[in-house]
Amino acid sequence: MTTQTAHQTSRLLFGAMGLGGTWTDEPYGETDIDQAETAITAALEAGITVFDHADIYRRGKSEAVFGEVMRRNPGLLNGVTVQTKCGIVLPADDRGGYYDLRAESVLAALEGSLRRLQVDAVNVLLLHRPDPLLDPRTLKPALHSLLQEGKIRALGVSNMSAAQMDYLQTELDIPIAVNQLEMSLFKRDWVESTVLVNHPGGVEKNFPHGTIEWCLSNGTRLQAWGALAQGLYSQPREAHTSAEAQATDLVRQLALERNTSSEAIVLAWLLKHPARIEAVIGSTNPERIRASADAPRQAELMTSGEWYALWTAARGAPLP
Template identity: 35%
Template sequence: MKFIDIAGTDLRASNIIMGNMRLKQLSLAEAEKLIRTAIEQDINFFDHADIYGAGSCEEHFSEAVGMTPSLRETMILQSKCGIRKGFFDFSKEHIIASTDGILKRLNTDYLDILLLHRPDTLVEPEEVAEAFNELHASGKVRHFGVSNHTPMQIELLQKYVPHKLIVNQMQLSATHTPMIDSGIALNMNIDQSVNRDSGVLDYCRLNNITIQAWSPFQKAFFDGPFLGDLENYPELNKLIDSLADQYGVTATAIAVAWITRHPANIQVVLGTTNAGRLQDACQGSDIKLTREEWYGIYTAAGHILP
C-alpha cells in the first residue's frame, strides 16, 4: 500500500480510501468483514457522508467495527455534509448540526476531515467560516475540505475560511476525465477541448489540495462500470486485461493504477461492498504504469491526443 502525506496536515494516508456509501446493504457481519479486509490491506482512510443511507451507513460502520478509542486512533475518518433533500445547505446551523450527528453515529469525538459535499450556490462564506471555526475550536473537526468544487468556489470559501481547505473529492475514472481532457486538447475545435472544470486539476496541484477520485470504475455519472463492458469499450478492456496479465494483477487493479500513477498523488475512493474486489483494487495502489501504458489506456478509452 502506498501512503501519501496530506499537505498542510500531519495525516499520512493510504492512497486507497474505503468509501461507505453502500455499507448498509451489508449485514453487520458482512460489513465487519469488509472493514477488516480494508484494514488488513493497510487502508487507514474511511470516507463517509451524512446522506449515505440517511446517516445509517455511518452508524452501521461504527457498530460493525466495534468502535473504540484505541481503534479510532488508527483510522483517518472523513465525512461530508451540505446535501439535503431537494437542496444544498452550507448554513452555519446545518454544518454544525450535521457534524454533531456524524460524530454521534460514528461513535467518535472528532473527525479528521469534514468536506462540504456539493457546492451551495447560496453559500455565505462568512457563515461557513463561523461554523468551521467553532468546530475546530471545540476539537470536533481537525481539517476541512470540499467535494465537487471548482477553483473559484474554493477561492471564495478560502477568502473567509482561515483553515486551509486540504481536499477536493471529484469523479474520475479512465473513461470520465473532464479534469484532464481540455488540458490535453487545448486550442482544438473539438468537444474534448471544452473546459468544463476551470482547470481544477492544475489548481489543486498548485495549491497543495489533495484530489480524491470517486467512482473510479464508472463509465460516466452512475452509468455502470467500464470494466467488462466489451460492447462500448472493447479496446480499453483488451488493453487493461493485457496489462493485468503483465503485472500479475486483476483488471480492477490496473484501473486503480491508472489513477494513482498521476503525479498529483490522487487518492482513490472505493465504493465496493465486495471484500474480494476491494483486495483486487488495492493491488493497484503502488503500481507505476509507464507513460506509454497510461496514455494507451487514455486513448483506448476514446480520448484524443492531438
C-alpha cells in the same frame, strides 16, 4: 466514543456509501452490520487506512453501521482516519432535495455524524456540493469553532471548481485540505480538459479548467470518487462501445502481464498522475477491495506509454 488519531494519508480510501442496507427509512439490522464488518476488514487487509463517509449515505445508516462495527471491535480501527461530508438534503415526502451549507445546518450535520460514527472527531469535514446560497462569512465562525474544539481537524470540499475554492479560501481563511471529484479512466474530463485547450473538442468537456492545477498549487489533496468506474473495465460485462471493449482488453492484458488484477490497473492509471490522486474504492465486495490493494505499486510500474495507451483506448480516438 473513539478518539481519532492524527491525520494519515493513504493513496486508497474506502468509500462507505454501500454500507447500511437500503436507501429507505427501513432500519439496518445485524446482517447489515455483518456485511459492513466484512467489507471494512477487507479494506484493512488491503492496507486502506482512510474511510470516507457522508451524512446522507443510506440516509445515515452507512455511518451508523460503521459505528456499530467500531463498537463491536474495540481497537480494530486503531490507526485509521475517518472523514465525512455534509451539505446535501435528500428529498422527503413532497419536498425535493436541495443543498444546505448554512452554519447551523453544518453544525447539526456534523453532530449527527459524530454520534452515528461513535467518534469524537473526524479528520476532514467536506462540504459535499456547492450551495449557491452559501455565505462563507456566516459559515466561517462555525468552522473555526469546530476546528478549535477539535471536532474536525481539516476542511475539505467535494465537486468544486478552482474559482469556487479560491473564493471560499479567501472568505473562510481556512486551508482547503481536500477536493473530492469524480475521476476515473471512464470519467476523464479532468485530464481531457488539459490537452483540449484551443481545440474544438474542449467545448464538449464539462470540467472547469484549472481546477487540478489550483489544487496542486495550493496543497489541496485530490480524491477521486467513482475511481473504479463501477467495474466498467475490470468486471465481466458486455461493453457498450468499441472504446470500452478496447480499454477493457488492454486493462486485462496489462493485468496478466503484471500478474495483478484489473482493478489495480484501472486505479493505477489514476494514481500515476503527478497530482498524487487518492482513489476512493466504493465497492463493498471483499474480493474487489482486496484486488485494489496492488494499485499504488502498479502506478509506480506503469510506463508513460502504457498510461497514454489506456487513455487513448478509453477515449476511442487519438489525442489531438
